Amino acid sequence: MNDPPVPHPSQGEPRLRRAPRFPQVTSVYVGREGQWSYILHRLTGVGVLLFLFVHIFETFLLTYSAQDPAAVAAGTSLYDQALEVYKTPYFRVAEVALVGAVVYHSFHGLRITIQDMWPNSWKYQKLAVRTQWAAFLIIMAIAAFFMLRPLFMPHGGA
Amino acid sequence: MSTSTPGSPSYGYGSRARPSGGYELGWWIFMRVSGVLLLFLALGHLYLMHVAVDIEQVTAEFALARMFNPFWRIYDLSMLFLALIHGVNGVRVILEDYVQHKGWLVTLKYTTYTVAAFFLLLGTYVLLTLPTVPGAR
Numbered sequence: 073m074n075d076p077p078v079p080h081p082s083q084g085e086p087r088l089r090r091a092p093r094f095p096q097v098t099s100v101y102v103g104r105e106g107q108w109s110y111i112l113h114r115l116t117g118v119g120v121l122l123f124l125f126v127h128i129f130e131t132f133l134l135t136y137s138a139q140d141p142a143a144v145a146a147g148t149s150l151y152d153q154a155l156e157v158y159k160t161p162y163f164r165v166a167e168v169a170l171v172g173a174v175v176y177h178s179f180h181g182l183r184i185t186i187q188d189m190w191p192n193s194w195k196y197q198k199l200a201v202r203t204q205w206a207a208f209l210i211i212m213a214i215a216a217f218f219m220l221r222p223l224f225m226p227h228g229g230a
Numbered sequence: 231m232s233t234s235t236p237g238s239p240s241y242g243y244g245s246r247a248r249p250s251g252g253y254e255l256g257w258w259i260f261m262r263v264s265g266v267l268l269l270f271l272a273l274g275h276l277y278l279m280h281v282a283v284d285i286e287q288v289t290a291e292f293a294l295a296r297m298f299n300p301f302w303r304i305y306d307l308s309m310l311f312l313a314l315i316h317g318v319n320g321v322r323v324i325l326e327d328y329v330q331h332k333g334w335l336v337t338l339k340y341t342t343y344t345v346a347a348f349f350l351l352l353g354t355y356v357l358l359t360l361p362t363v364p365g366a367r
Contacts, residue, residue, distance in 0.1 A: 080247045080248075114324055117321075121317035132352055132355075134294065134356065138361055151289075155289070158285055167280060174272055174273065175273070
């Protein structure tokens, strides 16, 4: 006796708690954890791409600054001045958000890659999403501690 | 073809279904292969440059010295290409899912491609022209 194949989550009728508010609009929230997880995947992906553009531009300033080795040695080059913005407390928090976005996007992507390789695992999607969130929260708690530590312990801590 | 063609709404419980063939299948596979590579490249980069090294330690001198090692140059170039192409294809899939008006869809897609191509060229230029030995310009 073979079990019937498990349908892919994007196939078939969703099990809704209530009728969709905007049935003509696709990709709307339908009230289950996989949906939030998926919307966050898209938001973090776009966010990281936008940061990449800024990051490439800021690295371009390094090319410009390399023309003036004296300023580089003195730490007063254009690149050093631009990095001052990243060194403010607000940007330290934004940097944690950036790392969080990349880690979230990676873990979600890894989960759907693995689950698509073994389609029967879609049966356990709820467990898989919760495992993904647990791994994300543990990694981010550790990363945020080390990244924000200089804010609370400005003199090196310990 | 996106997953939300009329009549087959994408309720998106976490992934789009594997396309049956053609370019879409190629991109579907590329997203997963580049994603796994980027998992190591980008998370390694974030750990080394944002967690292990504090932002206070990052200066032009530090960033230039890092580029004297060809390993980091190849590492950064691989990451630049994989991340931008992965990101642009992701945006394309999102636009095809949400933008219903054909004219806007074409406009937004080609704007995205143009902006990304500009930054891909800029990043490649930077990584290939930075000094390779101390003191060079």
